[in-house]
Amino acid sequence: MKEIDVLLEKYENCELSLQEEADLKRRLLELSGNEYTLYKQLFNAYAELNKSDVPAAHVHNNIVSKLRVHTPISKRRIFQYAYLSVAASIVLAVGFFGLTQQKEAFVIEQGVRYDDMEKAVGCADEAITEAIAPLRSSMQSLQPIKGLEGSLKPSYVATTIKDSSYKVRDDSMLKSRN
Amino acid sequence: MGNKKKLIIVSIFLVSNFLLYAQTLSAVFDKYSEKKEFRYVSISKDMINLASLFGKEDAGNSQMLSRIDGMKVLTLKAPRKSPTAHGFFVDIEKAITSENPFETLMEARDNGVFTRVLNRQTKNNKTDVVIVSKSDSVQHFIWLNGTISAQELQNMIKK
Numbered sequence: 513m514k515e516i517d518v519l520l521e522k523y524e525n526c527e528l529s530l531q532e533e534a535d536l537k538r539r540l541l542e543l544s545g546n547e548y549t550l551y552k553q554l555f556n557a558y559a560e561l562n563k564s565d566v567p568a569a570h571v572h573n574n575i576v577s578k579l580r581v582h583t584p585i586s587k588r589r590i591f592q593y594a595y596l597s598v599a600a601s602i603v604l605a606v607g608f609f610g611l612t613q614q615k616e617a618f619v620i621e622q623g624v625r626y627d628d629m630e631k632a633v634g635c636a637d638e639a640i641t642e643a644i645a646p647l648r649s650s651m652q653s654l655q656p657i658k659g660l661e662g663s664l665k666p667s668y669v670a671t672t673i674k675d676s677s678y679k680v681r682d683d684s685m686l687k688s689r690n
Numbered sequence: 691m692g693n694k695k696k697l698i699i700v701s702i703f704l705v706s707n708f709l710l711y712a713q714t715l716s717a718v719f720d721k722y723s724e725k726k727e728f729r730y731v732s733i734s735k736d737m738i739n740l741a742s743l744f745g746k747e748d749a750g751n752s753q754m755l756s757r758i759d760g761m762k763v764l765t766l767k768a769p770r771k772s773p774t775a776h777g778f779f780v781d782i783e784k785a786i787t788s789e790n791p792f793e794t795l796m797e798a799r800d801n802g803v804f805t806r807v808l809n810r811q812t813k814n815n816k817t818d819v820v821i822v823s824k825s826d827s828v829q830h831f832i833w834l835n836g837t838i839s840a841q842e843l844q845n846m847i848k849k
Contacts, residue, residue: 643823646800
């Protein structure tokens with residue numbers, strides 16, 4: 513942050529000493545180009561004020577209203593509010609989401625709500641049991657297939673696993689087959 | 691358009707998008723939960739844990755239950771071909787085929803009951819599991835959310 517920005521921020525917060533304010537004014541007037549134009553105008557206007565009959569409040573309001581719309585500092589403030597509103601929306605959304613995830617167990621039957629854990633668990637259990645009944649019976653009917661894999665293996669392969677004494681015989685069987 | 695307005699519109703869009711992600715299934719439960727023909731059950735994570743503590747489930751099932759974040763059940767006691775059931779199934783179909791659609795894990799038909807189990811991955815490695823069961827007298831729509839594997843589901847069904 514430039515020194516001039518620090519001074520301007522302090523100026524905005526009414527924290528400048530008279531010496532610092534004079535320093536700020538000097539720095540602003542020494543600047544060339546369009547940078548800080550409105551601040552230059554502000555300080556020039558206050559300088560003019562001492563020479564003319566224009567009411568101080570009028571000059572102040574006029575310049576400050578321009579500053580609020582156009583200067584970088586005012587823009588920064590608008591952005592800060594925008595970010596704040598975004599953050600607030602996110603907090604609200606998360607809060608809403610959190611609230612909907614309540615710790616509860618209930619049943620709504622015939623439009624009437626029952627906050628009864630036992631009933632809720634019972635109803636859920638009944639529904640799940642009924643729903644998965646066809647799957648359960650299908651799986652049971654698939655059980656015999658489990659042993660089918662072993663049954664389909666040739667006998668000489670199956671015996672080698674059980675007893676090493678058969679291995680010799682099995683190998684010889686394999687050789688004779690080959 | 692001012693930057694402030696743009697930012698606010700973008701933030702509203704982002705927030706609504708975030709909420710809509712979880713709303714498609716919830717919308718079905720919200721729509722039917724208070725209808726008189728339906729029975730609606732909702733059990734939160736803590737209550738599932740409590741139930742598994744007091745229940746008679748074996749260790750494997752209790753372990754799986756502890757990883758369920760929530761459970762919702764809608765039951766309609768009406769024939770499958772009734773207009774209410776038809777509308778209900780149309781809404782379910784829309785919800786499960788919407789953004790981030792479900793995949794069918796298992797389906798079976800036995801004694802006039804047709805059941806489909808579907809799942810999908812959600813954010814933070816969570817899984818949504820739905821069970822849709824249709825029969826001539828009672829229809830069920832069950833939604834489980836948590837870290838549930840297909841193998842665990844299979845084990846639960848076998849027991």
